[in-house]
Amino acid sequence: MRKFFLAPLLALAVGFAGMSQARAAADTATPDGLIRSITTDVMNTVKSDSALQSGDINQIITLVNQKILPYTDFERTTQLVMGRYWRQATPEQRQQIAEQFKLLLIRTYSGAIAQVRNQQITYLPFRAAPDASDVVVRTQVTNQGNQIELDYRLEKTASGWKVYDLNVLGAWLIQAYQQQFAEQIQRNGVAGLVQFLTTRNQQLAQGKS
Numbered sequence: 581m582r583k584f585f586l587a588p589l590l591a592l593a594v595g596f597a598g599m600s601q602a603r604a605a606a607d608t609a610t611p612d613g614l615i616r617s618i619t620t621d622v623m624n625t626v627k628s629d630s631a632l633q634s635g636d637i638n639q640i641i642t643l644v645n646q647k648i649l650p651y652t653d654f655e656r657t658t659q660l661v662m663g664r665y666w667r668q669a670t671p672e673q674r675q676q677i678a679e680q681f682k683l684l685l686i687r688t689y690s691g692a693i694a695q696v697r698n699q700q701i702t703y704l705p706f707r708a709a710p711d712a713s714d715v716v717v718r719t720q721v722t723n724q725g726n727q728i729e730l731d732y733r734l735e736k737t738a739s740g741w742k743v744y745d746l747n748v749l750g751a752w753l754i755q756a757y758q759q760q761f762a763e764q765i766q767r768n769g770v771a772g773l774v775q776f777l778t779t780r781n782q783q784l785a786q787g788k789s
Contacts, residue, residue: 611732651742653744654682657753657754663761665762665770668765676778680781681757700722702720702721713735715733729747733745
């Protein structure tokens with residue numbers, strides 16, 4: 581599967597590299613403005629860091645932790661992926677699964693960052709009720725003549741808008757991973773899912789596909 585929760589935020593940044601920092605800061609109050617602001621900051625960082633452009637995994641992890649995760653609710657993402665099995669996990673297991681899931685996504689799709697070039701981004705009209713707390717920001721990315729649907733689902737929290745799901749080419753990330761997580765838990769329990777994710781990350785760190 582090539583859908584990725586984090587890397588498309590980097591690709592989206594291409595269209596907004598010229599925004600001023602003042603404008604970016606002001607726009608974080610709205611869902612679509614938040615996406616623009618994140619991508620501006622991330623793109624500026626990628627452009628100035630050769631290690632990121634070459635796919636250095638440690639630099640990518642640092643970038644994600646500093647520039648992207650503060651604007652996401654990855655715990656909620658993980659909870660929705662696990663579904664009813666979330667209640668079976670201990671607080672420690674929940675933390676382990678969220679961390680290993682994040683690392684799995686980063687390691688699996690780190691190469692996407694090196695491919696960020698001059699994609700063109702089109703924002704579709706954003707419509708939401710004034711009191712809406714769950715919204716979708718819809719965009720289209722044009723890459724070498726190909727159009728890619730890229731949508732972000734955000735929730736309004738006490739600390740502002742947070743991204744918790746991503747749709748690439750019609751497939752939402754949460755739905756894409758629900759079955760895989762459920763199968764692992766049904767076979768080996770929640771502890772088995774922790775072990776599966778940990779082992780997979782170790783394999784990817786060693787360069788195994």
